[in-house]
Amino acid sequence: MFVKFLRENQLASYFLLVVRLYLGWEWMTSGWGKISGGFEAGGYLQGAVQKAGGDHPAVQGWWADFLTGVAVPNVDLFNILVPWGExxxxxxxxxxxxxxxxxxxxxxxxFAFMFSGTTSTNPQMVLLTMFILVAGANAGKIGFDRWIMPLLKKGRNQLHVVENKNNHRPVG
Structure with missing residues (x-):
């Protein structure tokens, strides 16, 4: 019942707009701060790897292995991906x-930040994000998705019509 409300109700789309604006502002300002202020993930990544030790590690071994094997050697790529992604x-x-x-x-x-041992606002942001993910298209109805998604759907349907015409073979 609640899922149907999130997916179909216009009041829910207004609630989701508020959630979107809050989360969007948090992500955008965090990313812009890193872009404009210079960002270097190396220390953060090394700190996360160090949190994998001890009796009660904050970082699981498999994640520390990923960081050591993938993220740390490619820190220059992560220095671009993280701020621009945010x-x-x-x-x-x-x-x-x-x-x-x-x-x-x-x-x-x-989740990547939480796997790396950082709590901060990440759990709260994940919880709010779940509402957007469950709501699906209704989350973007008060936004550009109102126009973009129908255009994409129309384009996809036209592509299927063309494919069906080209693949149609008469029987007999």
């Missing part, structure tokens, strides 16, 4: 453009 997730949520994709990418980053 910024674009924020813009997508604020504008309501590819809303569920932006929310999903934000949740992925929140």
């Amino acid at each position: 910024f674009f997730v924020g813009i997508g949520l604020i504008l309501g453009t590819f809303t569920t994709f932006a929310a999903l990418m934000g949740a992925v980053m929140n």
